[in-house]
Amino acid sequence: MKLHLSVLFCLLSAAATALTAQSPPTTAIKAGRLIDPATGTATNNQVILVQAGKITAIGPNLPIPQGAEVIDLSKLTVLPGLVDAHNHLALTYKDVPENNIYYLTYVLDSTPLRAIQAVSNGIQMLSSGFTIVRDMGNNGNYADTALRVGIEQGWVPGPTVINSGIIIGSMGGQFSPTPEMAKDHNIVYPEYLDADTPDEIVKAVRQNMLFGAKVIKICADCKPWGYSVEDIKLVVHEAAKAGFKVEAHCQTVDGARRAIDAGVWSIAHDSGMTEENHRLMAQKGVWRAGTETPISLAGHTTKERYDRTVKMLRNAHDLKVPLTFSTDADYWVKGKTRGQVAIEFIETWKAAGIPAPEILRAMTTNGYRVSETETVRGPVKVGLAADLIAVEGNPLESIDALRRVSFVMKDGMVFKRDGVVTPEQFFNPGPVNGWRIR
Ligand SMILES: [Zn+2]
Numbered sequence: 001m002k003l004h005l006s007v008l009f010c011l012l013s014a015a016a017t018a019l020t021a022q023s024p025p026t027t028a029i030k031a032g033r034l035i036d037p038a039t040g041t042a043t044n045n046q047v048i049l050v051q052a053g054k055i056t057a058i059g060p061n062l063p064i065p066q067g068a069e070v071i072d073l074s075k076l077t078v079l080p081g082l083v084d085a086h087n088h089l090a091l092t093y094k095d096v097p098e099n100n101i102y103y104l105t106y107v108l109d110s111t112p113l114r115a116i117q118a119v120s121n122g123i124q125m126l127s128s129g130f131t132i133v134r135d136m137g138n139n140g141n142y143a144d145t146a147l148r149v150g151i152e153q154g155w156v157p158g159p160t161v162i163n164s165g166i167i168i169g170s171m172g173g174q175f176s177p178t179p180e181m182a183k184d185h186n187i188v189y190p191e192y193l194d195a196d197t198p199d200e201i202v203k204a205v206r207q208n209m210l211f212g213a214k215v216i217k218i219c220a221d222c223k224p225w226g227y228s229v230e231d232i233k234l235v236v237h238e239a240a241k242a243g244f245k246v247e248a249h250c251q252t253v254d255g256a257r258r259a260i261d262a263g264v265w266s267i268a269h270d271s272g273m274t275e276e277n278h279r280l281m282a283q284k285g286v287w288r289a290g291t292e293t294p295i296s297l298a299g300h301t302t303k304e305r306y307d308r309t310v311k312m313l314r315n316a317h318d319l320k321v322p323l324t325f326s327t328d329a330d331y332w333v334k335g336k337t338r339g340q341v342a343i344e345f346i347e348t349w350k351a352a353g354i355p356a357p358e359i360l361r362a363m364t365t366n367g368y369r370v371s372e373t374e375t376v377r378g379p380v381k382v383g384l385a386a387d388l389i390a391v392e393g394n395p396l397e398s399i400d401a402l403r404r405v406s407f408v409m410k411d412g413m414v415f416k417r418d419g420v421v422t423p424e425q426f427f428n429p430g431p432v433n434g435w436r437i438r
Helices: 005-022 102-108 111-127 143-153 179-184 198-210 229-240 253-262 275-284 303-318 338-343 346-351 356-363 365-371 399-403
Strands: 026-036 041-051 054-060 069-080 082-087 130-135 160-163 167-169 192-194 216-219 246-249 266-268 287-289 388-391 405-410 413-417
Touching: 041 069, 069 405, 082 111, 082 287, 082 338, 082 365, 111 130, 111 143, 111 338, 111 405, 111 413, 130 143, 130 365, 143 160, 167 198, 192 198, 198 216, 198 229, 216 229, 229 246, 229 253, 246 253, 253 266, 253 275, 275 303, 287 365, 303 346, 338 399, 346 356, 346 399, 356 365, 356 399
Parallel strands: 026 069, 082 130, 130 160, 167 192, 167 216, 216 246, 246 266, 266 287
Antiparallel strands: 026 041, 041 054, 069 388, 388 405, 405 413
16 A cells, blocks of 8 residues: 555654653753762753653753753752651650650550651651651551551652561560550550560561561560570561561660671661671671761760760771661751751761761662662662752762752652742642552
8 A cells, every 4th residue: 555655744743743642741850960979970961851750861951842841950959869768757756745755755646646747757858858768667556657658649748658667576675664554555566566486576577568568677686685696587588578678776786796697688776886797787788777866966865975876887987888877866856847857967977077979878879779769769860750859059069068958859740949848749639649559
């Protein structure tokens, strides 16, 4: 069959029009400077094209498609979103009324109230540029899962949440309950899942996976009896069946050593960190979520503790332990949002003498890796989720530039522009991204 050339052109152009009509709108971001934290380098005058929540093209002076919405960040530095590898969005203990004792917060604040706090804390984190938060327990009765699913479905804005469900520990967790409250009222639950025997350990891991956790968190040594290497290996083995990783809260040198020997993915807190444990962690590639509280958050650390924290962070850095930026933020500091509390932790990293590009790498590249999102979310790459932030100045030169995040895009939607939160696109009256995303 012969087809006249003009007819063919006509058909092709009609097809192209139909395709354009169907394809989602494009956003073009003009980035004055674009940072790649993985290499610690920057390029100037880049254009990032975004369609359907994903990055579709990046390049210098790319042609901007007709009809695209242009976001002009040509006077700013654009970089991928930040990661807090250890936060507690559904826990906010306070000076009044509970004297900063979260044992009491848990009695006074219901899980539904804490879920609402979690939404608010998530928004505050996102406003400070944290697009991923690993949420590591102490979240009432799975308020962390509700938060994660609520964000994923599209009800509310928030960071991508990698949540642990309830912390699994041997009897008592981090509490010291009275016999009657523990035995007659089961008061340790739902802050901790008591799991002492192998059967209980397996069941606890499965419970968390069933109720929407994405990572497993254990208390390795919250009590002198703690977990043995064999116990922790069992946790790691059971979690691995669903492809889950395990973070161990460790507060003693021996506890951290047992966790390292058992092959955990990450270790939370730095009190069990020694040069010897650092060497082993570097050798085995165990992530360090040191939760290095800065002295500038008055009342949340002591001079003595802080000095040790700084010294050991430096030691971990020198020994090439895989480092993440983590805060353990679970309290209220008057005058600061949860995001501002989290960003304050750069003070400890600066005090440890860690160069800005490496602090930034811990807050981004390493964060995506510990969260296991790096193939779908995090790096500014074609095909990945469009999670971007922008700041004045250059964080590769001064990490303090991150204190003033003026632009935030999450999944291709603008959350903050010119320093003002504009979250309208994120609020929906139904699960627009699908029902009950696991
Ligand atoms: Zn914690």
